[in-house]
Structure formats: structure tokens, C-alpha cells
Amino acid sequence: MGSWSGTRRVRDGIGAVCVAVACLLVPLGVLAGWAAYGLADTGRYVRAVTPLADDPAVREAVADAVGDEVVRELETRTAGDSAVGPFVRDAIESFTRTDAFRTAWEAGNRALHDAVQHALRDDTPSGGPVTVDLAPVTAQVRQRLEADHMPYAHRIPVAHTEVPVVRAEDVAGLRQGYRLLGAAALWLPLTAAALAVTGVAVAASRRRTLTAAGLGTALGGALLALAVAAGRRLILADLPDDVHRPAAGAVYDALTATLRTASWLLLAVGAAVALACWLTSRPALRRRRPAPPAPPTATPAPAGART
Template sequence: MPLRDALSATLLTLACLLAPSGTLAAWATHGVADTGRYVDTMAPLATDPAVRNAVADAVGDEVARTLAPAGADTDTGAALAPFVRDAVHSFTRTEAYRIAWEAGNRAVHDAVLHALRDDTAPRGPVTVDLAPVTARVKQRLTADHMPYAHRIPVEHTEVPVVPAEEVAGLRKGYHVLDAAAFWLPLATVVLAVTGIAVAARRRRALTATGLGTALGGALLVLAVAVGRRLTLADLPDHLHRPAAAAIYDALTATLRTASWLLLALGLTVALVSWLTGRRGPRRGAPSPATAPDGRFRRPPATLPRP
């Protein structure tokens, strides 16, 4: 009996530890690493004020630096920077910007995903061509009669999005997550079922499994919150932290939902198992006509009164 309890406890502990890990791997592989889901997740951010401000500032500064050499002196770009930012801010409210936002996210995600999945891809940084986005911005600035807007070059230049030295590590990490997304959930179910089956008291083992699963879900919720804080703390630019927070929240929305579902599922299983155990008949209590050894015991004979 002690050996069965020890084996059951070991298997159930492993299952409860693998449950949040499997959830995280499945989210990374089937959520973030899927281009369609990624684009659908990022699409609503096109109208987020923090994201629009960050995009306008980044594009405006880049356009201002592009215009600087074309002027009579080096201060031309700096003088035009406020006007360029205003024009780009206006562009972020248009339908063309939302189309460009979706096309840019799809292009970047496709390029990164191709580099991570294809082991035969040439070595070097992951690049993407953002010429269509630049063309849309130039068209908008020209329509607004912005000075020097017609001089903005629209060339098919490859813009690096992932450094070459990080591609190999990311590729190995992706392959590990891809395998873990399948094997970890399967191993969790097998370990949990086996641990409950070999337990001497299965109802108690089921209750413990539910509580362990709920604890894993709670830890995953905490990990997402801590990851958000650490991610924003590492950003050097304080102005773009609201935009980064919006993007982080959008990407981890599915993971947070799965974490809360894991917590709720574990608590529900534990509560139902505990309640059915309390309401069920108690076993092992001898009946009045049964001896402790299980044999039938005759009631004592009564003598007739005289």
C-alpha cells in the first residue's frame, strides 16, 4: 500500500508540473507561431492610441532622417520632423494605414517563421521588404502637400528584423517548443490517469490532482504577469512602453485565458471529488450484526421471563 501511494504521488506531481508547461508550449506553437492567428491578434492594435503614437514617432523620425541630406543644410530634416510626425499621425487614422499595418505584420511574421522552420535557409539575419508600407506613407504625404515628400525613396531594401547571431538559437527553441506542444499535454494526461489508477484511494488522488492542476494554472497566471513587468522594464524607450504593453497583452490574451481555465478546471475537479466523497456511503464501518473480522455474529439469545 505505501508503495502504491508513493508511486501515485510521484506520477501526479509530474502531471501537475507538466500541465502549465504544456499549456505554454501549445500557446507558443499554435498561437504565436501561426501566421493567421498572429495577424488576427495584431489587427485590432492598428487603432490602439499607444501603438499609433509609437508608429507615428518611429516612421516620422525615419522620414525626417531621410529628408535631412536632401535639404540645403543638415537642419532641414530636424525642422520638418514635427510636420512629418503630424502627417504620419493623420495617416494612422486612415484605412490605408490599417491595410499597411496588417500587410507589414504578415510580412514580418512570414519571414521570421520561414527562417525558424526551414533548417536549410541561408545563414544571415532575417529580413523583410517594407517598400509597400513606405510607398503608402509617401503617397499620403504627397497628397497632403508635404515639402520634399516626393523625394522619399521607395526602394526594395531588405530590413533586418532578427540579427543573424540569434537565428540559430531561436530555431532550436522553436523546434523544442514544436515537439513539446504535442508531447507535454499527452504526457500530462497519461501520468494523471496512471497516477489515479494506481492510487489506493482514488478519490483522494483525484482531489489532489485537481488541486495541483489549479496551482499550476495560478503559477502560469503569475508568470504571465511577471513576464509583462520584466519585458516593459527592459525597454530603453519610456515613451513606447504603453505600445509595448498593448502588444504584450494582445499576444498573451489566449495564454491568460488558458491559464484561468486551467485554474478553474482544477478547482472544479477537486471540489466535485471532495463533495462526492463526503456524500457517499462510508465504507469499512461494521454493521451491528457483523463482527470486526467480517463474519456474521448472531444476536445474543434472550431467555423467556418466568
């Protein structure tokens, strides 16, 4: 009896360890998959950021950035004529509400993502930063200003301006991290599933182990959701003072929308599995074992019977 009880404890211990490690790997696998297959895919990235063209904070940030650059160029070419500044900013704010701006926003983000992806996937060593050419966006802005008959709009230069988006010293580290994320996104979910199945199969108390797996998955989803919220606060707090924080927050929310959905899905699925295991165990707990049969009682011999 003692040997059997010890074997059960060992099996339950092995199952608990396997399930605990699996529950730890699940949110890490989701995070790696989101980074490797969500952010790294140009189509998904563009679909995520395209609706931001209608976000007021993003439009305001773009209008300020583009307006300051255009005004600086015009003042240089018009001998410091600052009277064009208000007209330029009003025209650009009006431009951000048009379909042309949405087209330019999508084209600019696609070019930006393509440039970053080319640098991450290219095996040839690169000694310079990752840049993106904003000349097509500038050309559309100038066409809009010329259509509004703004003075000096024809003097806005539409040169091929290479804007750096990733520093040269960061390219090698990002490339290595990208490859690690690709491997982690493939092997972490497979390892987590294998460990969870092994833990439930090995454990002697399988229902209890499966309940623990569900609760651990739900906890991992909750921790992932908290990590996304904490990451938003930390990233926005570390931004330079000249960065438009409401626009940066809108971009962060758009890019992490899939990650937040996955975290709540883990929470819901894990809680559902644990609840289902608990509900199916209730009838077994209420079911009473049949009472052992009563021992036969001796019937008294009839009076006058021969003994």
C-alpha cells in the same frame, strides 16, 4: 492486515508521484503549445496584432518612428530644411487613424512574421540576419502625405529597405528552440494525461488522488498566470531606452492573451474537479454504518415449568 496496509501506501505513493509530475507538465505543455502553435502560426499572429492598429500607444510609437525616419530623409534631401518636421509628424499622426494605416499595419506584421517563420523552418544555413522589407508601408505613407499636399512629400524615397528583426548570430539558436518547442508541444500534454490517468488508476484512494490532481492543475494554472505577469514586467524592464514601453506592453498583452485565457481555464477546471470530488464525498462521510445486531437475550422460563 499489515501487508494490505503496506500495499495501499505503496499504491497511493505511486499515484501521488504520477499526479505530481503530470501537474508540473500541464502548464509547461500549455506554454510550449502556445509558442509552437500560437505564435508560430502566421494567421493567428496577424489576428492577434491587427486590433493594435487602433491602440493609441501603438499609433504614437509608429508615428514617432516613421516620422523621425521621414524627417531625417527629407532634411537630407532639402538641405536641412527643418520646417517640414512638424507638418510631417502631424500628417503621419493623422495617417495612423485611417483605414490605410490599418491595412499597412496588417501587411507589415504579416511580412515580418513570414520572414521570421521562413528563417526558423528553413534547413539551409543562413549567414545573414532575418530582415523585412518596409517599402510597401513607406509607399502608403508617401501617398497619404502627397494627398495632404505636404511639401517635399514626393521626395520621400520608397526604396527596398531591409530592416533586420533577428540578428544573424541568433538565427541558429532560435531555429533549434523552435524545433524543441514543436516536439514539447506534442509530447508534454500526452505525457501529462498518461501520468494523470495512471496515477488515479493505480492509487488505492482514487477519490483523494483525483482531488489532488484537480488542485495541482489549478495551482499550475495560477502559477502560469503569475509567470505571464512576471514575464511582462521583466521584458519591459530589459527594453532599450529608445523603445516605446506602452506600445511594447500592448503588443505583449495581445500576444499572450491566449496564454492568459488558458491559465485561467486550467485554474477553473482544476478547482471544479477538486470541488466535485469533495462534494461527492460528503454523503459518504455522513452516512453511518448500520449498528451490529444485538445478541439474543435469554427469555426467563415460566413459573412452574419443568427444568
